[in-house]
Amino acid sequence: MKASRFLVSTLKEAPADAEVASHRLMTRAGMIKKLGAGIYTYMPMGLRVIRKVEAIVREEMNRAGAVEMTMPVVQPAELWQETGRFDKMGPELLRIKDRHDRDFVIQPTSEEVVTDIARQEIRSYKQLPKNFYQIQTKFRDERRPRFGLMRGREFIMKDAYSFDRSPEAAKASYQVMAQAYRRIFDRFGLRYRAVAADSGAIGGDLSEEFQVIAATGEDAIVYCPDSDYAANMEKAEALAPTGPRGAATQQMTKTPTPGKSTCEDVAALLGVPLSTTVKSLVLATDLLDDQGAIKATQVWLLLLRGDHDMNEVKVGKLPGLAGFRFATVGEIEAHFGCKPGYLGPIHMKQPVKLVADREVALMADWICGANEPDFHITGVNWGRDLPEPDLVADLRNVVAGDPSPDGKGVLAIERGIEVGHVFYLGTKYSQAMNATFLEEDGKPRPLEMGCYGIGITRLPAAAIEQNHDERGIIWPDALAPxxxxxxxxxxxxxxxxxxxxxxxxxxxxxxxxxxxxxxxxxxxxxxxxxxxxxxxxxxxxxxxxxxxxxxxxxxxxxxxxxxxxxxxxxxxxxxxxxxx
Amino acid sequence: MKASRFLVSTLKEAPADAEVASHRLMTRAGMIKKLGAGIYTYMPMGLRVIRKVEAIVREEMNRAGAVEMTMPVVQPAELWQETGRFDKMGPELLRIKDRHDRDFVIQPTSEEVVTDIARQEIRSYKQLPKNFYQIQTKFRDERRPRFGLMRGREFIMKDAYSFDRSPEAAKASYQVMAQAYRRIFDRFGLRYRAVAADSGAIGGDLSEEFQVIAATGEDAIVYCPDSDYAANMEKAEALAPTGPRGAATQQMTKTPTPGKSTCEDVAALLGVPLSTTVKSLVLATDLLDDQGAIKATQVWLLLLRGDHDMNEVKVGKLPGLAGFRFATVGEIEAHFGCKPGYLGPIHMKQPVKLVADREVALMADWICGANEPDFHITGVNWGRDLPEPDLVADLRNVVAGDPSPDGKGVLAIERGIEVGHVFYLGTKYSQAMNATFLEEDGKPRPLEMGCYGIGITRLPAAAIEQNHDERGIIWPDALAPxxxxxxxxxxxxxxxxxxxxxxxxxxxxxxxxxxxxxxxxxxxxxxxxxxxxxxxxxxxxxxxxxxxxxxxxxxxxxxxxxxxxxxxxxxxxxxxxxxx
Structure with a gap:
């Protein structure tokens, strides 16, 4: 290419709304041009990068046996109503009415359409496995689009969907894709990690995110430098602490802590390590009747070490805690006789379910709120001062230095940008849409599915976050325009x-x-x-x-x-x- | 590719709604799958064809110096309001509101967005000429989508836009594109014609359609087998007939024609050639006041030979007839004292503007309605029986056998499918959007534009209409999956x-x-x-x-x-x- 026949169009100044390097640099380098919030034209220089991403992805998807098709951008609502997503998805799903007042959506992904195709095309186990993919425009009406191509509303995604006879076969297909993804990201020439991710209701470990390492990444990713353990923060666990619990050496003492409502402030005031304090989090779960009205409410007190943070995904999976919410101030006062800031498991007004993090359950001589403003209690010990908790579980985010769950060292944390995701879906969509095939025994069975995404237009932005300096972008050879x-x-x-x-x-x-x-x-x-x-x-x-x-x-x-x-x-x- | 790794999926039966061969065969061959009215998934077999079309188009567009970009599918309404198209375009323009209740459209074409890009990017005459193109999803909410990919709602179009300093330079850019289009269609291996098309208000001959020849085509295309004259029906003209007018040989006679209200019936009844009859078409034009209310109405009587059809585009360009409509029955009765079916230019109740087709103006001894039910008049002659017309013009569609306008033979007519269009736009969009550049003299001038489309997904359908037999499709090598x-x-x-x-x-x-x-x-x-x-x-x-x-x-x-x-x-x- 000669520059005179191309469009080389650089800017001295970055747009005022550009908060991250990739947004600033892609705009200044003439790669993207904003048309509206989260909506960009891929200018000639940027489109060349996107085409290189697409070409590598396409080559590796084909090599892995996936077959390309192109599903419509504008999709009738009927299929989305079959799975319930038309109603369940929030305003991110852009809804349209056509000239005849019929409902449509703009695809944010295409599970419904591809499952509809599969239920028409796949009749027999002999046709399995199959993997269909597309590289196509998507739209998500983000509440706050920002960071250029990093969190746009219109974007290009490669989405693939596998169909199999059995969970075992589906897991094999999943592994084929996970391997293809490694080849793809290797070829891009980027530093990345494949990290285990939470797979929600489906369970198991069959969900991995592909994260490009970058200091500006939105996601915290956890890994063990001495092993291949890696997970996102939602999913990561530390090695379970082992007992025995330390013996009590202090008397339980009510201690004035005027105005000190956080563990940090209390530890500083008392001159003790933050790790000897315990924070109290009050949650609630509602039991609903048939009409959706609240029939009964259970209040829960969660105890975590002062230097730890709650992991909502882990808590949401505990027995009885699915769909939890934070308790209201009214509920807190009713149960603790005290406003938030000085709460604790001792001297409560009404009983609550008590859940202790695994670390807290092994602590001795700890400090918690006294359920009285401006007072804490020190020297608290399980058994002696309060009954054992109703439940002991892993409630917290890991922190750097935690022992790796594989016992091979300690965990480290870095920042990443999610650019790919592989996910075992099971029969969630095939059952909702009655997508079955005939097994060898002549009986219909729902198709076992997996889904696999790569953010084609997000990837160049992630590459830039990882590879730039004060003068501009530094492309790996494979992605350079x-x-x-x-x-x-x-x-x-x-x-x-x-x-x-x-x-x-x-x-x-x-x-x-x-x-x-x-x-x-x-x-x-x-x-x-x-x-x-x-x-x-x-x-x-x-x-x-x-x-x-x-x-x-x-x-x-x-x-x-x-x-x-x-x-x-x-x-x-x-x-x-x-x-x- | 091995079939076992691909999706070979043929059907014995065509869908009930498939009216044309391409729709039937593409569906049966597993190339497309209907998702909704006019909305199709491009299945693996069909996508391979589409990719081949795209690759040839892209190669030739690049060779011709055009630069590829990708404009958004979802476009903010603001730009469309700048040119007035947001209000002027009918329900074909699919309108959306986002979560913040802001107006958007799904692109049917992208003149507004590309002109917005040009007004930001092009500052100086030194940057010209430029030609930007994209190959991208489009949507037109057709009232009656049908014929599979031939007239879909969602489709892929290549749209290119040229920007130039002057009309002369823009016309040169237009010719470069017209040449590139010939190379593209030659490479597809299809029989096609480039035909002159009407360029609307812009005038001149700088609009050509590329029509794939097929008996099932929706468009009639006109050409001269002995020269390179070719035009679409809207635009085609016959050589102007030359006088002198024949002399009157018959007396004007009122003749009973009971129940015979068409020229065909009258000619049959009287045993005369259809070409000796004259049909009367009554039009009206309204003069509006500032509030858009009708201030005055002019009624027009158009006279065409009984074997000729009116060409609305030609009539709409005559002085005073822009925006004409057909007269109401009330208006007709007020001016002719008679219902439609027996109208004519003689014995009218109120004067009208009389416009004669060039052929009619040279006729002698002709037949027209008597303005009295069940009667016609024979032996009518200009001058003797009625005054000369107010205007003589070409009012009609050509017919096969008409002399070619270049004098090199007679016209023939065949059917075609429009798959490409090149168009000189002038400054229509650049003036509306204030897209200017600085000329050598330092003064701003509006950019001269052209636009150039190819229906990427329509093309395979057109290829099939031209190349199939009772067993299926017969692809040219260049397009075969x-x-x-x-x-x-x-x-x-x-x-x-x-x-x-x-x-x-x-x-x-x-x-x-x-x-x-x-x-x-x-x-x-x-x-x-x-x-x-x-x-x-x-x-x-x-x-x-x-x-x-x-x-x-x-x-x-x-x-x-x-x-x-x-x-x-x-x-x-x-x-x-x-x-x-």
């Missing part, structure tokens, strides 16, 4: 420069190198700044001065200085530098 | 057949041939029927019997019998048969 840029200096004045640039350009093109020749006749400073902002990884400068010495200047986007390369060897040198 | 199919017979029973099929498959793949190996172990009859329905152009059959003779059987989809090919030469033979 152009792999190589040739920067001739004074091409309009020097016939020699022009001839050398044209010859090298033609040679690289003939060798299949994705090269751009910058024939805009910009000044060197402006030209270099453009390509550093755009992030092309390999640059060759062709100048009159260099030609006199028979040399070009090569610089990788990460290099701090240029390398002189004999002109005659430039093409060979360059190809040696390109990632395969 | 697979160029070659290998049909081994009894691959599961014969190790020799399997080995020969696998070897040939590997060799063809290595040579870059788009080949499918049918490893489904279907019976020969079912297998051949599938591939004849799907329309793969080249088939090689590998059987035990053939292998004993060292031969495979080759058959092109259009051949009536197979050709024996020595096994060793099969790959070379096949490649010789493939279109380049």
């Amino acid at each position: 152009f792999t190589v840029v040739l920067c001739p200096i004074g091409m309009d004045r020097s016939a020699e420069v022009k001839a050398a640039a044209d010859a090298l350009y033609d040679q690289l093109l003939a060798d299949g190198v994705d090269v751009l020749l910058d024939d805009r006749n910009e000044r060197p400073g402006a030209m270099f700044a453009d390509w550093e902002l755009i992030g092309v990884p390999h640059r060759l400068v062709i100048s009159d001065r260099g030609l006199k010495e028979g040399q070009f200047e090569y610089q990788h986007r990460r290099d701090t200085a240029a390398t002189k390369v004999p002109a005659a060897e430039a093409a060979a040198f360059l190809k040696g530098r390109l990632a395969v | 697979f160029t070659v199919v290998l049909c081994p017979i009894g691959m599961d029973r014969s190790a020799e057949v399997k080995a020969a099929a696998d070897a040939l498959y590997d060799q063809l793949l290595a040579d870059g041939v788009d080949v499918l190996l049918d490893d489904r172990n279907e019976r020969p009859g079912a297998m051949f029927a599938d591939w004849e329905l799907i329309g793969v152009p080249h088939r090689l059959v590998i059987s035990d019997r053939g292998l004993k003779e060292g031969q495979f059987e080759y058959q092109h989809r259009r051949d009536t019998a197979a050709t024996k090919v020595p096994a060793a030469e099969a790959a070379a033979f096949l490649k010789g048969r493939l279109a380049v």
Whole structure:
């Protein structure tokens, strides 16, 4: 490509609403242009990156035996009503009425449509397994779209759906996809982790997120540097602590802590480690009657160590706690006789269900609220001062330094950006939509499904969050809009420069190198700044001065200085530098 | 590709709503699957065809210097309000409200968005010309979607937009696109015509439709077999007839024609050629006041030969007739004292504007209605029996046999399917949206635009209308889902057949041939029927019997019998048969 035939369009200033590097840099590099909140045009420079992402994904999906199709963007509501998602999904699902006042949605994913296709196409176990995928425009009407392509409303997603005879076969299909995803992310040239994720009601471990590591990532991801354990924060567990519980050494004492309503403040006031304090969280669960009115309410007191945070996913899975909510101030006062800030499990007004985190259950001589404003209790001990908890469980987020659950070291935490997700679905959709096949015994069985997504347009943004500096983007070779840029200096004045640039350009093109020749006749400073902002990884400068010495200047986007390369060897040198 | 890894899914029966061959065959061949009215999933077999269309279009657009981008499917209403199209476009424009109750549309085309991009990106004449294109999902909420992909609601279109300094430069850009379109349609291997089309208010001849010739086409296209004249029916003109007018030889006579209200019936009753009758069409134009109320109405009488039809586009361009409507029965009775069926230009109750077609103006001794039920007048002559018309003009559609306007023969008419359109837009959008650039003299000027569309998903349907038989589709090589199919017979029973099929498959793949190996172990009859329905152009059959003779059987989809090919030469033979 020659720059004069392309659209090289860089900006000095980032848009005011750009909060993260990828949004700023993609806009400044002329890769995206905002049309509305969370809605972007993929400009020529950005579209080239997206096409490279798509090509790698498509190649690996095909290699893994998946078959591409394209489902409609605008989908009739009927199928979404079959699974109940038309009503259950919130305003993120963009709903439309057509000219005949019939309901439609714009696809946020396509489970319903692909299950409808499967129930028509798949009749016999002989046709299984099957995996259908598409790379297609999606829309989610996010409440607060932001961060450019990172959390847009319109975006491109690769979504794949596997269909199998049995849970075992479905899990094998899942593993094929998980492997394909590793190949895909390896080929992108990004640092990433595949982390176990919560699989909700379906259970088991068959859900993994593919997270691109970046300090600005929205997700905390947990891993063990000494093993291959990795999980997202929702899912991650520490090795269960082992007893025995320490013996009581202190008397239980009511202690004034005026104005100190947090564990941090209390520990500081008393000069003790935060880990000797216990925080009290009050939850409630409602029992509903047939009309959906509240028949009865159960109040729960959860005890966590002062330096730990509750993990809502883990708590929601405990017996009796599905669908929990935080208790109201009224409920708290009724049960504890005290406002939040000084609550504790001792001297309650009404009984509650008491749930202790595994760590808290093993503590001795701990500190909690006294159920009286401006007072805490120190030296609290299980059994002696209060009965054993109704339930002991893992209630908390892990923290760095926790022992890894595989016993092979301690956990570390870093930030990541989710760009892929593989998920074993079971028969959730096939049962709702009666998508069955005939087993060998002639009986119908629901199809076992999995779903597999990659955020095609989010991926370049994640790549940038991981790979940029103050001058701009630094693309891995596989994702760069152009792999190589040739920067001739004074091409309009020097016939020699022009001839050398044209010859090298033609040679690289003939060798299949994705090269751009910058024939805009910009000044060197402006030209270099453009390509550093755009992030092309390999640059060759062709100048009159260099030609006199028979040399070009090569610089990788990460290099701090240029390398002189004999002109005659430039093409060979360059190809040696390109990632395969 | 191996069939076992793909989705080969054919149907015996076509859907009940399939009225045309392409709809029937694409559905039966498993290429499309209906999701809702005018909304289809592109199934794996169909998507392969669409991707081939896209690839050829993309290659030729790039070659012609156009730059690809991708504009959003969901577009904020604001831009559409700037040009007035948000209100002016009918219910075909699908309108949406997002969660914040803001108005959006789903793109039917993207003039507004691309003009918005141009006004931001193009600042100077030095950046011109530019041509931006996309290949992207579109939606038009057709009142009556039908014919499968031919007139769907959701479809894929390639839309390109050129930006230039001057009308002359814009016309040059238009010609570059028209040339690229010829290359594209040549490469598709379809019979097509580029026909002049009406360019509406913009005038000039800079609008052409690319029509795939097919007997089932919705459009009548006009061409001269002896020259390169071609136009669509709206636009086509015959050579203007030359005088002098014939002399009057008959007396004007009121003739009873009881119950004969059409020219055909009258001509039959009187035993005269239809071409001696004249039909009367009554139109009206309204003059509106500032509030949009009707201030005055002008009634027009148009006279056409009985064997000719009115061309509404031509009539709408006549002075005073822009925005005409057909007169009401009340208006007709007030001016003619008679109901429709026996109207004519003689003995009217109130004066009207009289417009005669060029042919009628030269007629003598003609026949028209008597403005009295059940009576016509014969032997009518201009000047003697009624005054000369207020206006003489070309009011009619051409008919086969009319002299070509270039004087080089007579016109012929065939049917076509519009699959592409190139159009010079002028400054219609750039002026409405204030999209200007700075000219060399430092002054802002509106960008001169052109727009260029290709119906990517309509094209395969048009190709099928042109190329099919009673057994199924017959794809040109360039569009086939697979160029070659290998049909081994009894691959599961014969190790020799399997080995020969696998070897040939590997060799063809290595040579870059788009080949499918049918490893489904279907019976020969079912297998051949599938591939004849799907329309793969080249088939090689590998059987035990053939292998004993060292031969495979080759058959092109259009051949009536197979050709024996020595096994060793099969790959070379096949490649010789493939279109380049």
